Amino acid sequence: MVMSIQAKKLNYTYQIGTPLEHVALKDVSINIKDGSYTAIVGHTGSGKSTLLQHLNGLLKPTSGEISINGYTIDNTTKNKELGKLRKEVGFVFQFPEAQLFEETVLKDIAFAPKNFGKSEDEAEKIAREKAKLVALPEEVLEKSPFELSGGQMRRVAIAGILAMEPKVLVLDEPTAGLDPEGRHQMMEMFNRLHKDENLTIILVTHQMNDVAEYADHVIVLESGKVIADSTPKELFSDPEWLKNHHLNLPQTTDFAYKLFDKLALSKHSIPLQSEELTDEILKILGGNLNE
Numbered sequence: 001m002v003m004s005i006q007a008k009k010l011n012y013t014y015q016i017g018t019p020l021e022h023v024a025l026k027d028v029s030i031n032i033k034d035g036s037y038t039a040i041v042g043h044t045g046s047g048k049s050t051l052l053q054h055l056n057g058l059l060k061p062t063s064g065e066i067s068i069n070g071y072t073i074d075n076t077t078k079n080k081e082l083g084k085l086r087k088e089v090g091f092v093f094q095f096p097e098a099q100l101f102e103e104t105v106l107k108d109i110a111f112a113p114k115n116f117g118k119s120e121d122e123a124e125k126i127a128r129e130k131a132k133l134v135a136l137p138e139e140v141l142e143k144s145p146f147e148l149s150g151g152q153m154r155r156v157a158i159a160g161i162l163a164m165e166p167k168v169l170v171l172d173e174p175t176a177g178l179d180p181e182g183r184h185q186m187m188e189m190f191n192r193l194h195k196d197e198n199l200t201i202i203l204v205t206h207q208m209n210d211v212a213e214y215a216d217h218v219i220v221l222e223s224g225k226v227i228a229d230s231t232p233k234e235l236f237s238d239p240e241w242l243k244n245h246h247l248n249l250p251q252t253t254d255f256a257y258k259l260f261d262k263l264a265l266s267k268h269s270i271p272l273q274s275e276e277l278t279d280e281i282l283k284i285l286g287g288n289l290n291e
Contacts, residue, residue, distance in 0.1 A: 004032050004033060004034040004035075004036070004068070004069060004167070004168060004200045005030070005031070005032040005055065005066070005067070005068050005069075005168070005200075005202075006030070006031050006032075006066070006067045007028050007029055007030045007051075007054075007064070007065070007066040007067075008029055008064055008065050008066075008067075009027050009028075009029055009063070009064035009065075010025055010027070010028040010029070010051075010054065010061050010064040010065065010066055011023070011025055011026060011027060011028070011061060011062045011063045011064050012024050012025040012050055012054070012059060012061055012062050013062045016062070023224060024047050024050040024224050025047050025050055025051060025054075025061075025224045026223075026224040026225045027064070027225070028047070028051065028064075028221075028224075028225070028226055029226070030219055030226060030229060032200065032202065032217065033200075033217070034167075034200055035198055035199075035200055036200055036201075036216055036217050037191075037194050037200075037201045037203070037214055037215050037216050037217065038200075038201065038202050038203070038215060038216075038217040038218070038219060039203045039204075039205060039210070039211040039214075039215035039217070039218045039219070039232070040052075040202065040203070040204045040218075040219045040220075040221065041204075041205060041206070041208070041211060041218065041219070041220055041221070041247065042220055042221035042222055043222070043246060045223075046221040046222050046223065046224070047221045047223070047224040047225075048204045048221055049172070049204075050224075051221070052091075052170055052172060052202075052204060054066050054073065055068060055089050055091075055168070055170055055202070056068070056082065056085055056086045056089040056091070057073050057077065057079070057082035057085060057086065060073055060074070060075055060077055061073065061074055061075055062075060063075065068085060068088070068089060068168065069085070069088055069167055069168070071084070071085040071088075073085075087116060087164050087165075087166065088166050088167045088168060089166055089167075089168045089170060090161040090162065090164055090166030090168065090169045090170065091161065091170045091172070092157070092158055092161055092169065092170065092171045092172065092174045093172045094172055094173045094174070094176045094177075095154075095176060095177065096154060096157035096158065096161070096174075097145075097150065097153035097154045097156070097157045099157060099160075100145045100146070100153060100156060100157055100160075102145070103144060104141065104142050104143065104144060104145075105131070105136065105140050105141050105142070105143055105144075105145050105148070105156050106124065106127050106128070106131075106141040106142060108145055108156055108157075108160055109126075109127035109130055109131060109156060109159045109160045109163050110123040110124050110126065110127035110163065111123075111160060111163075112160055112161070112163045112164045113126045113127070113163050113164070113165075116164065123163075126163050126165075127141075127159070127163055128141070130159040130160075130162040130163045131156075131159050133159065133162060133193065133197070134155040134156075134158050134159045134162070134189060135155065135189065136152065136155050136156065136159060140152065150177070150178070150182075151178060151182045151185070151186070154174075154178075154186070155189075158174075158189075162193070166199070167199070167200060168199070168200045168201075168202065169190070169193065169194075169199045169200070169201050169202070170202045170204075171190060171201065171202065171203045171204065171205075172204045173204060173205060173206070174186060174190070174203070175187060175207075187210055187213070187214060190203075190214070191214050194214075201214075203215065208236075208247070208248050208249060208250045209250045209251055209252075211232050211235075211250065212232050212236065212250035212252065212253065212272035212273060213250075213272075213273055215232055216231065216232070217230075217231065218230060218231065218232050218235050220235070220245070220247070222245060227245065232272055233272060236249055236250060236253050236270065236272060237270060239257060250272055252271055252272060252273055252274050252276070252277050253270055253271065253272055255277070256270055256271050256277055256280065257270065259281075
């Protein structure tokens, strides 16, 4: 089976040979399928950011290797070998709008394709297409990005990343600082891109609701090690394990456990999403009516 991303016994140590030496990743082996939506969760210091920085060679393994869409990176890989890979892996870090710099929205989005050799006309065409993908209205394209709202500025930055036409989109807490409505709109946009553009999505988040709502694969890191690699359904089926590792349940699942406990019902089908919870409640009501 073709894997978009495959890490084998990946280790990374910061500041080797100094008093500040710190092992951040320990024998990390993971497979992320092409076209999947993978969530990576874990507490601060668990190794999430370090792992992300290996995905396009910002960091190189101390030992082991990581392969991304056919490119293999180990501790012998040279920076000049990573140009094509960095075009294929788009990063949306926290507050990506801080990287905006051009005088108009259109020029900012077109910067990446121009930098990768597209003509002025080709770059502008790509920029307009990506602006539509992130739901930016036509009338803002000739404005300065700094005249826009915070949410629109973030969409401009994301359109600029999409203009590189990556195959993998890495999202590092992409809704940080947004209000609940803005968070929902942003996550729905990423989900649409995942489905319509067949992008492999890798989401780093502390929001278990987002893991339950959008991801089909979840990896849990703790102290630099992979301690779980499964589906959200499997992960959230064991509240005791989550509690022991200081992880929360999604709100819907937490409510379902409490409700089913109260009603002394079997937990054979614990819902992750509100629609699933509604279906389960209707089944319970239907069963009671038939008794």
